[in-house]
């Protein structure tokens with residue numbers, strides 16, 4: 146590459162229209178109307194700088210684009226830059242990973258009732274902290290705590306930003322500078338940043354580990370209790386299982402021990418379902434109500450896992466303990482906003498009609514979706530996918546198994562269907578499958594599957610009707626690959 150001589154460069158520069166002239170041009174008026182003067186001017190200067198740099202290093206004669214920089218060309222560059230810059234970074238994707246409650250993809254999808262409530266809360270003033278009966282200041286928890294108590298059997302409830310916050314706040318309010326007794330089998334890490342021992346020390350509480358990894362007995366808890374003990378705590382193992390020679394002490398055994406010593410029992414349920422999932426053939430999870438009935442004094446659980454609501458942490462339990470939790474200064478820092486409350490209330494209301502849940506609650510509808518139904522979707526999407534990715538690959542509709550996700554055990558209980566892409570020549574896919582995975586991930590609405598056993602697998606469980614139509618349209622609009 147030859148450097149441009151200074152005289153050539155001067156000639157080139159002289160051909161570039163002035164910034165003022167470009168900004169005043171008819172082509173630029175709509176851009177300024179849409180993005181405002183400041184942004185357009187900055188983008189224009191960036192485009193001119195980029196042009197100058199390439200003009201200085203490149204051979205202008207060999208690059209007609211450089212010698213013909215004009216207003217239409219600048220317009221195209223600036224419009225593209227502004228469009229890319231202003232595109233939302235948070236984008237809708239197709240979750241074809243087979244994991245329904247996918248933490249990296251935003252967990253639970255919410256029902257229409259929540260969507261409508263959120264729009265209302267976004268665009269109109271609401272009685273967030275205003276008591277309409279008395280005309281005086283209210284408490285945002287009052288909007289929803291009766292409903293949570295009704296569904297869980299607890300005396301009192303409060304809501305914070307997520308379950309990690311719920312655990313942090315509970316420990317801070319009830320156990321600062323004191324000891325909390327936890328089984329060594331329950332010192333879990335949930336997705337990297339949430340580890341029980343770390344949360345404990347952040348809350349200013351001292352972890353008192355008891356038992357062993359595989360076996361903990363009631364007497365282990367009993368022997369650990371001393372004058373500094375504030376709480377006994379149980380943590381749902383969520384994402385791992387200990388099997389074989391094991392022993393865990395149930396809430397119904399620990400609670401009487403705690404109460405006989407004048408202590409409280411806190412339970413971190415993690416997913417915390419409000420209904421018995423076994424009714425629909427899903428793995429049994431302890432419900433919040435059972436946990437309260439078994440004697441837990443405080444129970445914490447997530448809003449956006451099996452509950453199927455927005456990101457939130459729910460804390461339920463004894464009235465005096467919830468009052469103490471609500472008075473702690475951290476509560477103010479961890480509280481939820483109106484959008485969360487607006488989205489959560491309709492979800493909780495759906496639980497009043499449990500027989501309708503698999504129809505109305507998106508999470509449960511997806512978890513219980515029949516495999517035949519998913520098979521139908523696979524057959525309809527198959528031709529569009531095959532057409533879009535070309536004859537180098539073969540697409541087949543095959544049975545597969547979905548996961549619940551978000552701390553529910555990875556057990557094979559969700560028979561599903563999906564599209565499996567392999568190399569047409571029968572060879573191992575390697576980099577070709579990686580390239581295909583990337584191609585799908587880079588579509589206007591990214592398509593996310595997973596590569597396993599030399600195939601790209603797209604589980605269609607989470608592809609409901611409207612999304613199915615959109616996916617087929619997107620694939621059909623692709624230029625045919627070959």
Ligand SMILES: *Cc1c(COP(=O)(O)O)cnc(C)c1O
Nearest residue numbers: 307308309335383415416447552
């Ligand atoms: C998921 C989970 C958490 C964290 O909940 P978030 O709502 O993600 O903050 C805490 N404890 C247990 C046992 C969990 O499963």
